[in-house]
Amino acid sequence: MSWDSYLDNLVAQSKDASGSVHVDRCVIIGLDGGAKWTTDGHANALKLQGQEGANIAKCFKSKDFTAFMAGGVFAEGVKYQFLREEDGKLVLAKKKGNGALSIQSSKTALVLAHCPEGSQQGNANKSVAVIAEYLESLGM
Secondary structure, three states, X not given: OOOHHHHHHHHHHOOOOOOOOOOOEEEXXXXXXXXXXXXXXXXXXXXXXXXXXHHHHHHHHHOOOHHHHXXXXXXXXXXXXXXXXXXXXXXXXXXXXXXXXXXXXXXXXXEEEEEOOOOOHHHHHHHHHHHHHHHHHOOO
């Protein structure tokens, strides 16, 4: 079974009442070490580079987000300004002119979504929550 089908579901979950999609790229990575569960070959893949996945996973695993506060959140070589974290499970970040990141953890994974500039990050937050909570329900 391919994890890439979860990316299709995540993008679909970001649709609003008018049918507009609010997530253009996404990825699922492991909480231990940040290894990608989904492939970069997917049409909507968020292509993390180098140590980006490992750095994100490290902050979530330790529930210590000071690295994000001090240096931002990196994805695809872009530095996003850390906005806030909630309950050690959700991180929100933004880069003016580029869009926003919503990252939510389950027991064993992190679901990351990129919301393009001008779209509603709230819809992206909702879509990562749906996938993360589904993985939690499976014990993952």
